[in-house]
Amino acid sequence: MTLQIQFRQKIKQFALTYLADWSILLIVGLILYGLMIGSVLPKNPNVKLHEIATTDIQSPIDTVDTQATHAKRQEAIGSTPSAYAYNKNLGLMQVEKVGDLFDTIASVKKEQKISADSDQDQINTAIKMISDRLSDSADSHLSDNTLTALLTASDHDLQIAEDIASTGIYEAMNDKVGWNDLERVQDKASASLPSSVLNDKIRRALNDVLHSYITANYSFDANATKQNKQEAARNVDNVVIHQGEVIVKKGELVTNDMIRQLKLVGLLDDHFNVIPFVGLLLFTGFIIFIFWFEYYRFKEKHPQYSVKFLYIYAIIFSGAAALIKLCSYLKLTNVTGISFLVPLAMASLMIRILLNERIAIVSGFLLSVVGSVLFGISAKAALFDSTLGIYLFFSSLAGAMVLRKRQARPKIIQTGGLIALVNVLVVLSLLMFQNTPFSPLNTGLSLGFAALSGFLSAILTNGLMPLFETGFSILSPIRLIELSNPNHPLLRKILIEAPGTYHHSLMVANLAERACEVIGANGLLARVAAYYHDVGKTKRPKFFVENQMDGVNPHDKISPQLSRTIIISHPYDGADILRQYRMPKEIIDIAEQHHGTTLIKYFYVKAQEQSDKPIDESEFRYPGPKVQTKEAAVVELADSIEAAVRAMKKPNPVKVNNLVKSIFNDRLSDGQFDECKITLKELKSVEKSIDETLRGVYHSRIEYPKDLKMKKVNTK
Structure with missing residues (x-):
């Protein structure tokens, strides 16, 4: 039976420590x-071809418009001129061929x-x-008449004809000659043939020679043209449809090209795509991991905090996100700057008060990222609203750092103003920027909403803190x-x-x-608990030596057993009084345990x-319990x-x-700290x-003479 009870207790402890933590993390993640x-979620706009659009439709992503890019590149290719090559040595080559x-x-x-x-046969x-x-x-396409005229010419005339042909070809091809200008250049060379030294037969022959051997030296370069067009196509940037x-x-009238672009960015897709949902799951998991890591780190440093602080942290974090x-949705009002009204600093203030500054800063960062996503969705233009994300982060950062260590409940004017x-x-x-x-x-509205957000954060913090303190029995600073x-x-x-x-x-x-601060315990809790630890003595104040101002000790007239009962009862009377005043449990426990x-x-x-x-001896011992915490x-x-030193x-x-x-060793040997960590x-x-603090109180003082006579100083 005992093993069964122990097993149940272990199961219960496991459920309270681990399953509860993971359940909270899962709920926050969901x-x-x-x-x-x-x-x-798909945001398919309600548009139809050849109808008037009722609202602006923006692209939710960056994407390349391949069709528009291809058309732009084809246009670049078409507008690129053909390349031509100038062969300045071609004229000399043609002169050599004529030779x-x-x-x-x-x-x-x-x-x-x-x-x-x-004869003709010969x-x-x-x-x-x-x-x-x-x-x-390739240039030997001369007519038979031309060759006949040159064969039958005298050697002298043939030599003159060669010189004239060579000169004419060289001069004609000394400049750039394109195919479009070729016939004009050939005719010009023919027209410049000297009539005085040539007969008609030789002239006609030379005219044929010039037309055959004068060719274009500035011609189309296919390879260079191809390279130029390819380079022009490569220089065309992709046509990108940008996010937003x-x-x-x-x-506007909805055209086929608009419909094509809407399909391209996925606004008209009807099929279900699971990838974005998986991406959001990973993104949420990353946030929850940091959330858990920071709380776990805090809990390791402050083991006195129970799981209820995880509940509080989760409620504040989830509530701030909500x-x-x-x-x-305020953005739907189209009022300029109304997004800056978000009082996110409230969450940082509350986490700073209830947990610590580090968690408040990290939580502010996470919530600002969540906020940039939420406002990006509402804008229907981008996944992240970076401007608002930056604003929310600095606002929450201010909320996490504005409170001083010993500051009381945030003052609306001071805290909200900062x-x-x-x-x-x-x-x-x-x-x-x-x-x-x-x-x-517009600027005035934006700045006004931002300023109002600060005061709203302080007001909400003041309003919500009592709910958390009462609902979770929290003893906040x-x-x-x-x-x-x-x-x-x-x-x-x-x-x-x-x-x-x-x-x-x-x-x-x-x-x-001071002692608690030395060992890293809660010094403020120890101070406040010390104020109330002996409140039970108010029930019978004269029975305690520090209140016997007239020198009369009531214990002299009663039995030690009755005195014992009166003295022993004061911690428990104090605990009852504290409960009547609805004081925090931590203070009640210290009052009840301070004598162990x-x-x-x-x-x-x-x-x-x-x-x-x-x-x-047990009859004259306090019934306990022994101290359970370092502060107690x-x-x-x-x-x-202090009581011993006072006496x-x-x-x-x-x-x-x-x-x-002596007192320290007595308490230690008596086992009064056995149940405390x-x-x-x-x-x-x-x-x-x-000891150091008491030394400062009871340090040695100079003993002044009782009858100290002041000497008069002659100032005359």
Whole structure:
């Protein structure tokens, strides 16, 4: 049966520690995913071809318009001119070819002994021989009449004809000659033939030669043209439809090209795409991981915090995200700058107060990223609204850092004013970054909403903090500072009804706070708990020595057993009084535990002296419980030591030091710290701190003579 009970307890502990944590993380993740899912849901616009658009439609993504890019490249290719190459050596080459022509004619003429009197058969044979020898030349398309005229010409006329042809070709091809200009150049060269030295027959032959051998030296270059067109196509940038770019303007007629672009950016897709949903899941998981990591790190450093602080953290974080989502709909009002009204600094303020500054800063960053997504969705233009994300981050950063360590509940004017100032400066800088003309109205609205956000954050924090403190029984620094106010009814009660106890409590508070800060415990909690730890003495104040101003001790008239009952009851009477005033549990526990199970030695010894029988020591011990926290342990030590030092006659540093060590060793050997997670090293630090503080109070003073006569100084 015992094993079964232990097993159930382990299962219960596992469920409370691990399953509860993971359940909270899962819930927060689902909330964030649900708030941001609008970023991946299809936003198909209601547009039809050849109808008037009723609203602007913007691209949600950056994408390349391949069709428009291809058309632009084809246009670039078509507009690129053809490339031409100028062969300046082609004229000399053609002159050499003409020289070969005339050399061949002269050689054949000599071999065949052709003259003006030769018969036609002999001339035809010579022409065939010339054609065979010039078959490799591309420019040898001369008519038979031309070759006949040159064969039958005299050697002198043939030489003159060669010189004139060579000169004419060289001069004609000395400049750029394109195919379009070729005929004009050829005719010009023919027209320049000298008529005085040539007969008509030779002239006609030379005219044919010039037309055959004068060719274009500035011609189309296919390879260069191809390369130029390819280079022009490569230089054309991709046509990109940018995120936020207006594809369809309100009031325009929807064209086929607009429909094509809307399909390209996915606004008219009907098929389901799971990838964006997976991406959002990963994004949410990343946020939850940082959320969990920061809380786990905080919990390791502050093990006294229970799982309820994870609940609080989750509620504030999720609530802030939901608030951002709600505020994102304000954008639909089209009021300039209304997005800056989001009071996100409220979340940072509350997390700073309830947890710590680091978590508040990290949470502010995460929430600003979530906010940029939520406002990007509402804008229907981009996934992230970077401008608002930057603003939200700095606003939340101000909320996390604006409170001082010991500041009470945030003052609306002071705290809200500081956050408002940061908000206004951030918005002003963001507006300047945009490099757009300032509009007094629009700028004023933006700055006004940013300033109002700061005050709203302080107001909401003041309004919500009591709900968290009451609902979760939280002892926040603000609550502690409020409880330390001397005007608190209970403190006034102690001061009036038990003034000695009041001053004793003040001294204990000073000792305990400093000692707690030395070991990293909650010094503020120790101070406030010390103020109230002896409130039970107000029930019978005269039975405690610090309140016996008239020197009368009621214990002298009663039995040690009755005195024991009165003394032992004060921690529990105090706990009952604190519960009646709805004080925090931490303070009640310290008041109830500050004597642990210690022995009331004075009355125990007195009872033994008056009794003939041995008395059980347990009858004169406090029933406990022993101290459970470091703060309670420090208050117990500070209370015992301060009371002992107060009763000491003529205390000095040596006496105080010995007394501190004695009480410390007594409590340690008595096992009063066995149920507390305080180390021996920390106890030594507490002992040293209390001793140093008391040394400052009971330091040696100069003893002045009672009858000190002042000498008069003669100033005359």
